[in-house]
Amino acid sequence: MALTVGLRPLTRALLRPWARVPGAALGRPAAGSGDGVRCFGSPRVLVEPDPAAVGVAVMKMRNPPVNSLSLEFLTELLISLEKLENDKTFRGIIITSDCPGIFSAGLDLLEMYGRDPAHCAEYWKAVQELWLRVYLSNLVVIGAINGISPAGGCLLSLSCDYRVLANNPKYAIGLNETLLGIIAPFWFKDVLVNTIGHRAAERALQLGFLFPPSDALQVGIVDQVVPEDQVQSTARSVMAQWLAIPDHARQLTKNLVRKPTADRLLQQRDADIQNFVRFISRDSIQKSLHVYLEKLKQKKG
Numbered sequence: 001m002a003l004t005v006g007l008r009p010l011t012r013a014l015l016r017p018w019a020r021v022p023g024a025a026l027g028r029p030a031a032g033s034g035d036g037v038r039c040f041g042s043p044r045v046l047v048e049p050d051p052a053a054v055g056v057a058v059m060k061m062r063n064p065p066v067n068s069l070s071l072e073f074l075t076e077l078l079i080s081l082e083k084l085e086n087d088k089t090f091r092g093i094i095i096t097s098d099c100p101g102i103f104s105a106g107l108d109l110l111e112m113y114g115r116d117p118a119h120c121a122e123y124w125k126a127v128q129e130l131w132l133r134v135y136l137s138n139l140v141v142i143g144a145i146n147g148i149s150p151a152g153g154c155l156l157s158l159s160c161d162y163r164v165l166a167n168n169p170k171y172a173i174g175l176n177e178t179l180l181g182i183i184a185p186f187w188f189k190d191v192l193v194n195t196i197g198h199r200a201a202e203r204a205l206q207l208g209f210l211f212p213p214s215d216a217l218q219v220g221i222v223d224q225v226v227p228e229d230q231v232q233s234t235a236r237s238v239m240a241q242w243l244a245i246p247d248h249a250r251q252l253t254k255n256l257v258r259k260p261t262a263d264r265l266l267q268q269r270d271a272d273i274q275n276f277v278r279f280i281s282r283d284s285i286q287k288s289l290h291v292y293l294e295k296l297k298q299k300k301g
């Protein structure tokens with residue numbers, strides 16, 4: 001039976017079909033242009049132009065305590081990314097965190113636990129949308145990963161064009177869904193397989209590996225590991241290298257490489273939402289989430 005996905009006005013305004021082709025005309029006015037200071041403020045997403053690099057924006061996630069991807073946070077991220085995408089003065093974004101020690105704790109478990117099917121459907125649609133937005137962005141997207149990034153946080157990192165991870169043993173990265181008693185959806189899995197290969201992904205996904213920096217570099221889930229105080233400067237240097245390539249050639253090539261993976265979701269978005277809602281609504285899955293949330297609470301003592 002088809003689910004009725006009732007979207008709230010803000011989310012509805014934001015979420016629209018994906019048909020972006022690199023180089024295609026973008027239909028919205030340039031956000032923030034004309035005032036000389038392009039700064040797309042929102043409560044949880046700080047976006048400012050990089051003072052040291054023309055055409056580069058730094059996007060800082062600040063949804064304390066752990067940058068969990070709640071529906072509101074996802075919506076703000078989407079709005080900021082759309083503004084940047086539509087502002088032709090920007091060619092690249094560095095995504096980083098404003099929460100010390102945490103890049104992102106992944107999807108907000110409270111959006112999936114004890115919620116009704118309509119809410120879960122709306123939430124999952126926003127998760128899909130953020131992934132598509134980042135994964136298919138025409139901009140160069142560099143992840144300056146300055147904290148731990150499990151599950152959805154790892155997917156966000158994997159969707160960047162390049163990942164720089166701070167060398168701190170606490171900053172583990174990986175798709176750890178099985179540790180929560182849930183599973184990574186096929187498009188999370190596809191992105192991991194594309195990045196680290198089939199066999200490594202098979203092990204990592206089943207065992208819910210969270211790779212510390214040295215292992216993360218070795219398996220290829222990140223591209224570079226650098227001292228913590230050099231993450232931002234390294235991301236800037238890498239950005240300069242990527243921006244040296246003509247945009248149209250880079251964008252078309254990115255699309256060539258990434259479109260087949262994105263299309264697998266685009267061709268079955270509604271079915272994916274229905275599968276998610278059915279799965280997450282199961283008693284056994286809700287029980288697993290409850291146990292995991294309790295463990296997080298108890299950890300505090």
Ligand SMILES: CCCCCCCCCCCC/C=C/CC(=O)SCCNC(=O)CCNC(=O)[C@H](O)C(C)(C)COP(=O)(O)OP(=O)(O)OC[C@H]1O[C@@H](n2cnc3c(N)ncnc32)[C@H](O)[C@@H]1OP(=O)(O)O
Pocket residue numbers: 065066068102104105106107108109110148150151152153176177180182183184185186275276279280293296297299300
């Ligand atoms: C055949 C069937 C087919 C079906 C197909 C459908 C497939 C669909 C399947 C479903 C897929 C769902 C995918 C989910 C992906 C995810 O992203 S799940 C989230 C995974 N995240 C985590 O495991 C991280 C959990 N958090 C932590 O490990 C720690 O919090 C931390 C290491 C990030 C930080 O530690 P610390 O600094 O010590 O802070 P804490 O005290 O632990 O946390 C502070 C505060 O935040 C709350 N919190 C932490 N993480 C989350 C989160 N992800 N969501 C919501 N809330 C979170 C934590 O409970 C604390 O809250 P309180 O202060 O106690 O209120």
